[in-house]
Amino acid sequence: MKKKISIIALLLAFITIGLTSCNTGGDDRLWMADTGTLIYLGMGTDLCVKLDAEGDILLPNALPNISGHTWESGDRVFIQFYIDQEMEDESNYQYKGEIILLELIQTFNPFKIISEIADTLDVDPFYEIDGHSEKTMMWISGNYLTVLPILSYLDYRKHSVTLSYHNPEEISSGTDTIHLELNHNAYGDQGQINYGPYYCFRLNEFKSPIGKDTAVLSIKMPVIQYPGTDKKYDKRNIKYYRK
16 A cells, blocks of 8 residues: 655645645544546446546545536546545555545646637746746646646636647657647736646547557746746646557
8 A cells, every 4th residue: 555645745735735725623634635537436336536646546435515516527626635544455446535625627628729820829928936946837647637837816717728739640640749838828817926726638639549658748838937037938748648
């Protein structure tokens, strides 16, 4: 049984403490925070959470209700939970526990950008904090790219983050590298510089039709260090297993 909490899980926990107030009430159970995907383990089973950090599976006591949404398999979520029991190795899930907080992450499809209008789109930067020591975080879990951006905002609900590509042949041909752009539109909203909400993008269409196992997602994004400094373009290369 894996007892360690990964670096990603710790970072997510610390970041979220700044975004969400949560009363643990002095409980001495192990508390964890992570992102994950709701899944069914089999026919007739309850929804579980497959955690991103270690790939472990949590069987929750219950899923909390969320206004205007019915939980379903494939939902991307941010979760805080207590571990009530760690299961034996032969179990098909690793933890039983109590959910403290469960938030739905907006999930989108990447889209093909039309070259003729690409230069006319509003592109606001992502921020780097403290001389590049803190950057927008992104990682792949399963067939999802999850992004935790650093933005300047008063109301992050006004902002949008999109993932786009220019050349669909890179997706369909099984090429080694898929070139993507991560863009941000603040719609005029500016304020405190901090981590924003999570954004998630489905990568299902990036599966290779010729059976190639891996590709590199080369992601271009506009960044600045501080308001008033020059915008530049950063590039992230992330290995993607085309499952």
